Amino acid sequence: MSLLALEDVNAGYGRTPVLHDISMDIQEGEIVSLIGRNGAGKSTLMKTIIGLLSPTSGEISFRGEAVTDDPAERRARRGIGYVPQDKEIFPRLTVHENLKVGRLVNERSDEELFEEMYDYFPILDERRQQRAGTMSGGEQQMLAIARALVGAPDLLLLDEPSEGVQPTIVEEISDAVKEINDDIGTTIFFVEQHLEFTINTTERCYVIETGEIVNELPPDELRDSEVVQQHITV
Amino acid sequence: MAVVEELFRFLVLMLSFFGTLALAGIGLAIIFGIMGIINFAHGEFIMIGAYSTSMAYQFGLPLIAAIGVGGLATGVFGLVVERLLIRHMYDRLIDTLVATWGLSLILTQVVRIQFGGSFAGVPVPFGTFQYGGFSASMYKIVLGFAAIALFALAYVILMYTDYGLQARAAMQNKDMARSLGVQTDRVYMLTFFFGSVLSGVAGGLFAPLTVLTPSMGSDYIVKAFVTVIVGGANVIVGTSGAALSLGFIQTPASQIFGTLGGRVALLVTTILIIRILPEGISGVVTRD
Amino acid sequence: MSRETTASDSTEKGDPTGQSGNTRRRFLKSVAVSTGAVSIAGCTGQFGGGGGAEPIKIGTLYDNSGPMGFVGKGKDAATKMWLEEQNHTLLDREVEWIDYNPAGDNTKYKNLTRKLIQQDDVDMIFGALLSSNREALRPIVDENKQLFSYNGWYEGGVCDEFMVLNTTLTSQQRPLIDFMVENFGSDYYALVADYNYGRVSNRYARHYAQENGAEPVGEEFIPLEVSEFGSTINRIKEEDPDWILSLLVGSSQLSFFKQAESAGVDLPYGSLANIAGTYEHVKFEPPVMSDTYSCFSYFQEIPTERNRQFVQKFQENNPDYTKENGGYVFLSIADAWNAIRFYWKAVEKAGTVDQQEVLAAYEDGLELESPKGTITFNGETHHATQNMWLAKVNDDHSITFLDQGGNETDQPIAENVQTSEWFRNQCNLVEDSTWDDPKTEYLTPDEGDLA
Numbered sequence: 008m009s010l011l012a013l014e015d016v017n018a019g020y021g022r023t024p025v026l027h028d029i030s031m032d033i034q035e036g037e038i039v040s041l042i043g044r045n046g047a048g049k050s051t052l053m054k055t056i057i058g059l060l061s062p063t064s065g066e067i068s069f070r071g072e073a074v075t076d077d078p079a080e081r082r083a084r085r086g087i088g089y090v091p092q093d094k095e096i097f098p099r100l101t102v103h104e105n106l107k108v109g110r111l112v113n114e115r116s117d118e119e120l121f122e123e124m125y126d127y128f129p130i131l132d133e134r135r136q137q138r139a140g141t142m143s144g145g146e147q148q149m150l151a152i153a154r155a156l157v158g159a160p161d162l163l164l165l166d167e168p169s170e171g172v173q174p175t176i177v178e179e180i181s182d183a184v185k186e187i188n189d190d191i192g193t194t195i196f197f198v199e200q201h202l203e204f205t206i207n208t209t210e211r212c213y214v215i216e217t218g219e220i221v222n223e224l225p226p227d228e229l230r231d232s233e234v235v236q237q238h239i240t241v
Numbered sequence: 242m243a244v245v246e247e248l249f250r251f252l253v254l255m256l257s258f259f260g261t262l263a264l265a266g267i268g269l270a271i272i273f274g275i276m277g278i279i280n281f282a283h284g285e286f287i288m289i290g291a292y293s294t295s296m297a298y299q300f301g302l303p304l305i306a307a308i309g310v311g312g313l314a315t316g317v318f319g320l321v322v323e324r325l326l327i328r329h330m331y332d333r334l335i336d337t338l339v340a341t342w343g344l345s346l347i348l349t350q351v352v353r354i355q356f357g358g359s360f361a362g363v364p365v366p367f368g369t370f371q372y373g374g375f376s377a378s379m380y381k382i383v384l385g386f387a388a389i390a391l392f393a394l395a396y397v398i399l400m401y402t403d404y405g406l407q408a409r410a411a412m413q414n415k416d417m418a419r420s421l422g423v424q425t426d427r428v429y430m431l432t433f434f435f436g437s438v439l440s441g442v443a444g445g446l447f448a449p450l451t452v453l454t455p456s457m458g459s460d461y462i463v464k465a466f467v468t469v470i471v472g473g474a475n476v477i478v479g480t481s482g483a484a485l486s487l488g489f490i491q492t493p494a495s496q497i498f499g500t501l502g503g504r505v506a507l508l509v510t511t512i513l514i515i516r517i518l519p520e521g522i523s524g525v526v527t528r529d
Numbered sequence: 530m531s532r533e534t535t536a537s538d539s540t541e542k543g544d545p546t547g548q549s550g551n552t553r554r555r556f557l558k559s560v561a562v563s564t565g566a567v568s569i570a571g572c573t574g575q576f577g578g579g580g581g582a583e584p585i586k587i588g589t590l591y592d593n594s595g596p597m598g599f600v601g602k603g604k605d606a607a608t609k610m611w612l613e614e615q616n617h618t619l620l621d622r623e624v625e626w627i628d629y630n631p632a633g634d635n636t637k638y639k640n641l642t643r644k645l646i647q648q649d650d651v652d653m654i655f656g657a658l659l660s661s662n663r664e665a666l667r668p669i670v671d672e673n674k675q676l677f678s679y680n681g682w683y684e685g686g687v688c689d690e691f692m693v694l695n696t697t698l699t700s701q702q703r704p705l706i707d708f709m710v711e712n713f714g715s716d717y718y719a720l721v722a723d724y725n726y727g728r729v730s731n732r733y734a735r736h737y738a739q740e741n742g743a744e745p746v747g748e749e750f751i752p753l754e755v756s757e758f759g760s761t762i763n764r765i766k767e768e769d770p771d772w773i774l775s776l777l778v779g780s781s782q783l784s785f786f787k788q789a790e791s792a793g794v795d796l797p798y799g800s801l802a803n804i805a806g807t808y809e810h811v812k813f814e815p816p817v818m819s820d821t822y823s824c825f826s827y828f829q830e831i832p833t834e835r836n837r838q839f840v841q842k843f844q845e846n847n848p849d850y851t852k853e854n855g856g857y858v859f860l861s862i863a864d865a866w867n868a869i870r871f872y873w874k875a876v877e878k879a880g881t882v883d884q885q886e887v888l889a890a891y892e893d894g895l896e897l898e899s900p901k902g903t904i905t906f907n908g909e910t911h912h913a914t915q916n917m918w919l920a921k922v923n924d925d926h927s928i929t930f931l932d933q934g935g936n937e938t939d940q941p942i943a944e945n946v947q948t949s950e951w952f953r954n955q956c957n958l959v960e961d962s963t964w965d966d967p968k969t970e971y972l973t974p975d976e977g978d979l980a
Contacts, residue, residue: 108407358596450787
């Protein structure tokens, strides 16, 4: 069944259009990625899906229901989790409080899931009472993912999860994403520039160029340097 | 003996300066800190608190209950203002500034038309505190402790309730909070209510010490702004720290140079602190 | 009740010419009056018109809103009551009342003054509450040669051909200071509202105190919006004065009395600002104002039959001013009442509303039986001469009137009190000023001028 569907979505900032007629479809249980150059519209697409930007035209539906007019908080409550590009953890809240914000807005979430997150990310367990703003980039990334997951979303949106993270931790995050998908069955959609991460994690990959989806590839093709040349490298 | 008297004189005066500044500032600080909205009608909210406290007191309630009524009435009024006016202007600082300034003029005039130039007061309770040759109004001491209690209450609400957590999250990153399902509109509405209740309680606490007039708010808004500016972004620690340090300066200054000297010292200190610490006291207590 | 004042340049002192010059001018003035009257009569045909003529027009400019709104409303109510008593008739002519609300805004004061003079073409204007209001419109009045009654109580100093005025506070001070020094002692602590009214009045107070061998042991100038008096109270206790001179005004500053009471300050207050005009003894719960001694030309409680009838009638017409409704028939009401009655007297005496002739009638001297007692109009200074009453606020906030020795009395403490001697030496509008060559000054004494 289609979990998230976009149909001819146009969106942008103010009067500047960024996305042009985006159509895509994500099935329940999939891990799907989207690659593209800087400024191609990756983050804009993410914001449009979570609802921080309103499309100027087109339809977005989630679990078969139209959510185009829902504000972000309602989409979140419907089961979309969002991890933005610069993590955007709450710096002056503790790790534990950050997770609580993610959890307390979803009635479906329970205490067990909360502790489960500490199991997935043991480093967070150690730092429960630490101010989130004082942690490293990788730790903040884990916190941002955990924070989205305690809301027990059906769909998790990750905006460049490997950005600003040490190479050793990138692999850890990739494993965690797959584990989450396997264990809990959370559908995952992420955008990336990091090829290794994308190839290792994803099942299906969209390619975006200047606001338009130009291709859909199996990740293996990303090993082909010609394809990479064409779509990613500047 | 004389030293102890002198100490009492200093402490009681400081407690009363601290209490006045802290109470005047708390409601403004909460609304500004969490919502980023400057409520120019803040002084009039204090006035409404004082008036409704006095009404409840004249009706026969004991003072402490009357102050509760004053806080609640101001809170409900704040809720109406938020729904009708403020919520249409989130993220538009200048618009809210102008709108609330207009509101303050309207409120002053409406109260003047309805109740005249002054309003029945509340007598000062608790009598006189006496130690040797030193005596002071007991209520001023109570006022200082009431300010501390109110800050403690606000701290508990912000730190240990679901509302408080959501408010702090929305304050640090509104879009992210929304993306996690926090209904920021509701949080802001509650925040405006909460800030209004605190302003109303402050007005109720001030009522016995002042003359109730429609324009009494204009006195408190100066104190509130000075405290909030010196305090900076941190609602609880910044604001109470500002009230404490300004009170600490104002006390000897007004003792030596008189009331006028105390006020000059207050404003000079404010300017100096803003020059040295652009983020106010909050810049010292939070570094991240 | 006068507040901030934009003092106009007033260095110019009286006419330097000698006695003979004054006499000559006085002669010229009376000639000017009669010729002026004739020429106006010739132009308009109104002179001595009798019944059926155009209505007499009077204008009032009393704030009905804003911080001073309650004062202006009281003055309008007094004006209305008088006009109704007179059946809106003067010299057999109908009196039309044009009532504007300047709302405490000096720009409106100016515009409405112009409108009254140029569009409505009024015969007389009553108005302005604060000194700043009056100083804003005075140049317009002078330029248009418009007779104007400023009947607020103020710090004194207006010496203007076209203005007729009420008593001044400086004249109240001598009996009060004499009384306080005699009954309580020579060490006093002065609390002064930090603006023109406070500072000028304090200058007079210190002068009269020195004459009595008294001295302020402390003096504090307090900004108008201050409402926190902890340090002031501490300082008063340290100085331990015999009494406190209160020149505190405005609602914020009145908080002092509540705070002093609860801090255990038990000193008599000599007040040149409270009770008569702002009725704190009605507004506050007893005993906050107890032991306050206030000296003014009028209190609602003045124990004469004439005053009792006036108060009764005024309160019947205006129930807002009864004690049950938290109101009080305050000084400014009696002042507005007397101001319009003085005008009536002057017009009846002149037999015309021609402004120059009416002014001549004023300057010739007028006498009035009023709720305040007998008051007269002094032609030289254009100010009223009246009795001063010394009211003591008792523990239950009732009022007792006292004489100089501190005994209860039903008489004023001082009779026929004029403007200060210094002012009378500076200002003689009969001798030094004419309609065509008018004196329009605002005189305030500098430090040392009084001695």
